[in-house]
Amino acid sequence: MQILNCCDLSKTYANGENTVHALRNITASFEQGEFCAVRGPSGSGKSTLLHILSGLEYPTSGKVYYQGEDLFAYNDNQLSILRRRRFGFVFQAYNLxxxxxAYENILLPVLLDKRNPDEKYIAMLIELLGIEDRLHHLPNALSGGQQQRIAIARALANRPSILFADEPTGxxxxxxxxxxxxxxxxxxKEMGVTLILVTHDLNIAEQAERIITLEDGSITFDSCRQEV
Incomplete structure (x- = not known):
């Protein structure tokens, strides 16, 4: 079942007298539960694409649809609520x-939503990620791997349908x-979450079920469609 798709996405930035084309007419769709890696060299537009697909940034033109609804038809508050409830984010810098x-960081999205945590579900996440003995530590007392595990638990705390990961192993x-x-x-796989991961590392990308390659803001390869 298709959960997210974009049509003719373009993003341009003004750079002095020049115009930078970060994305050029990107069209793609993503299925519920699939693991897709978006790869490409630095400056290819992969992080920009991730930010627009997740509603963190607006396109210059084009559309993004989440479960058939136009993402950018929502006002800023509605879009913020949608991101908090339906999308999870994991970044290279952890952002704790x-x-x-650690435990308070995990609960943060749920508390921001003014909801009571599902303690059984949170405990399952904690066990799954092997962080039971780190819950009362502050981030600066944790290793990088431990911080990223906390960040993953936080991203999953609200039971998102899509997890966006930007160079999570960088x-x-x-x-x-x-x-x-x-x-x-x-x-x-366990939770049926769609995983869209950005990486410059081919070895990481090859772990995904599907690879999209960007170059100069355009899709040059999609393993679901072969050569573009």
């Missing part, structure tokens, strides 16, 4: 709140990066 414990050593990637794949 330094003044909160700050980790090779072994820890493989562990985090395996966890992302596992929780995605």
């Amino acid at each position: 709140v330094q003044e909160l414990t 700050n980790l050593d090779g072994t820890t990066g493989k562990e985090v990637l395996s966890l992302l794949k596992y929780v995605g």
Whole structure:
């Protein structure tokens, strides 16, 4: 079942007297539960695409549809609520709140939504990610891999239907990066979450069911469609 699609997405930036074309007429769709890696060299537009697909950034032109609804027909408040409830985010820099414990960071999206946490579900996430003994630590007392596991738990706390990951292993050593990637794949399958992951690393991209390659803001390859 298709959960997210975009049509003719373009994004341009003014750079002095020049115009930078970050994205050029991108059209793609994503199925519920699939794991898709978006790869390409630095400056290819992959992070821009992720930000627009997730509603963090507006396109210059084109549309994004989540479950058939135009993402950018929502006002800013509605879009913020949708992102918090239906999308999860994992970033290279973890983006944990330094003044909160690991457990408080995990609960943050739920509390921001003014809801009571599903303690049984949160406990399942914590066990799944192997972070039971780190819950009362502040982020600066955790290793990079532990921080990223906390960030993944936080991203999943609201039971999102899509998990967006932007270079989630970029700050980790090779072994820890493989562990985090395996966890992302596992929780995605276990929970039926669509995983859209941005990476410049072909070895990481090859772990996905589907690879989209961007170059100069355009899709040059989609493994679901072969050569574009």
